[in-house]
Amino acid sequence: MPKVGSELRLDGEGKPIWVLLELTYQCPLQCVFCSNPVDFDRYREHELSTDEWKGVIRDARKMGAMQIGFSGGEPTLRKDLEELVCEANDLGYYTNLITSGIGLTSKRLAALKEAGLKHIQLGFQSSDRDTANMLAGVESFDRKLSVAKEIKIHGFPMVLNVPISRHNIAQVPEIIELASEMGVEYLELANVQYYNWALLNRDQLLPTREELEWAESEVNKARERLGDAMTIFFVIPDYYEGRPKACMNGWGSIHLTIAPDGSALPCSQARSIDTLEFPNVREHSLEWLWRESPTFQKFRGDAWMKEPCRSCDEREKDFGGCRCQALLLTGDAANTDPACSKSPHHHLIQQAVQQSAIPDKHVGSLIARSSSHRLGRKAT
C-alpha cells in the first residue's frame, strides 16, 4: 500500500484527544475476560449524575478531546445515555457506543441515531451459540445476533469486537463469515489482555503460539477474499510479541478514562495500580487532574523509567509498555513491562506461554465475573 505524505500521526500535543466514559460497571453479562475491576459492585452507589457527566463531556471537549466512548459495564443501563450522546454530538465529538447490545432495542437505536451517535461497537463472544453463552456467563447469543441486525438496519457503522482466547480461536473463520454476513465495517479480533477477570482466568484463556499463527493465516486469507468490504484487525496478545504494546500511546498522553464514580484514570485498567490515588472529577477540574495531578504525571514522558527502558532506543516507540502489567506481574509499576524480551522479568511471560501449551485445561475452572467473587488481584 502506498504511504501517504499528508497523513500526520497525531501526537495529541498534550491534549486528551480520546476520552472514555465508563458510565456504569453494572452489566447483564458475566464475561470471564471482563476488564472491569474485580470489586466492580462497590461502585454502584457512587455513579456520576447526568449533570456531572455533562460537565465532564464539556470540559474534555474544551481541552481538545475529539473522540468520546460511552462504555461500561453496559452503558445502555443508564437511562440518560441518549441525553449524554446528544450533548457530546452537539459539541463536535465523534461519538462511540461500546456495548454488549443486550439493552439495545429498535426504539433505543432510533433515539441514539436521533441523538447523533456515530458508531456502535458490539461485543461478541463467538460464532457458536454454546461457546458464546459460556464465555458471557449468560444466554445472550441470540439476542446479540438480532441486535447486530437492528444496528445495521438503523445505518450505524459497526465494529464487531470479539475478544479472542483459546475457547474461540478455532472459530476465527466462522466468526469472520458471520461478521461478513452481518455487514459490519470492522471486525476486531482482539486477543484477550490479561488484567482483572482475564488474569484470574489466564491459564484457561491464553491460546498457544500455534493456534495464534493458524488464526492469523486464516485472517490473511479472509482479507484477500473480502477485499475492502470489511476491515479485519487482528491484535496479537503481547505475551507472544517479544516487545510490549505502546500502551495508551503513553501514560497521560492522549487518553483519559472516567470511571463510574468520577475517578480519572490514564487507562481503564490503571486502578489496578493501588499505590496511586486517582483524582476525582467531583473534587478537581479536568484541566488540573490531566495536567497537574501527580497520578497523571507519574509515568508521563520517560523520566520515570528504569533500566532497561531508560537507555533503550525503542522507549519512544512503546513507552516501556503497560504500567498495569508491570505491576501485576513484577510487583513494581515502574518496571519494564515483562512482555518485553529485554525485561529481567520476561521469564514470567514465558512461563505463562509454556503453561498455555499444556493441553489439559478445563473449561470448568473458568471464573465468571460476579459480585460475590472475592479473590482480589492475586492471580499468579
Added chain:
Amino acid sequence: MAIPGFSHDYNKEELGMAAHNEVSLGDTYFVSPTFLFRWEESQNAHVLLYPEGIVKLNDTGGAILKCCNGETTVEEIIDELEALYQADRDAITEGVIKFLEVSHAKGWIRIAS
C-alpha cells in the same frame, strides 16, 4: 466490557486493505459515510474521525478532501489546488492522484461516478 485492542494503537489504518482502482481525471469522490471529515479548531487542521481512530490532515490533504463532495471531478480538484498553491501543475496532479489513491485504499473516500 471495555475496549480491548484500543490500547495498542489508536490509529490503526496502516493495517489491511490493498490499493486498487486507478484514479481518472473525470472521477468524482465522496467521503465514506463511516468517516466524519471536519475542521478541528484545537488542532488547527482538518481531521477525519472514524470508529476508534483519528487522522490529522495537512493543508493539502484537507483541501483535497474538502473537494470530495460527490460533485467536484479530479480535474477540478487539480484546478482548485493549482489556484490555491500557485505551484507546478504536473507536481500538483501527481500529488492529488497519489493522495486520492491512498485515501481510497484506506477507505476514507469512495468513487461517486
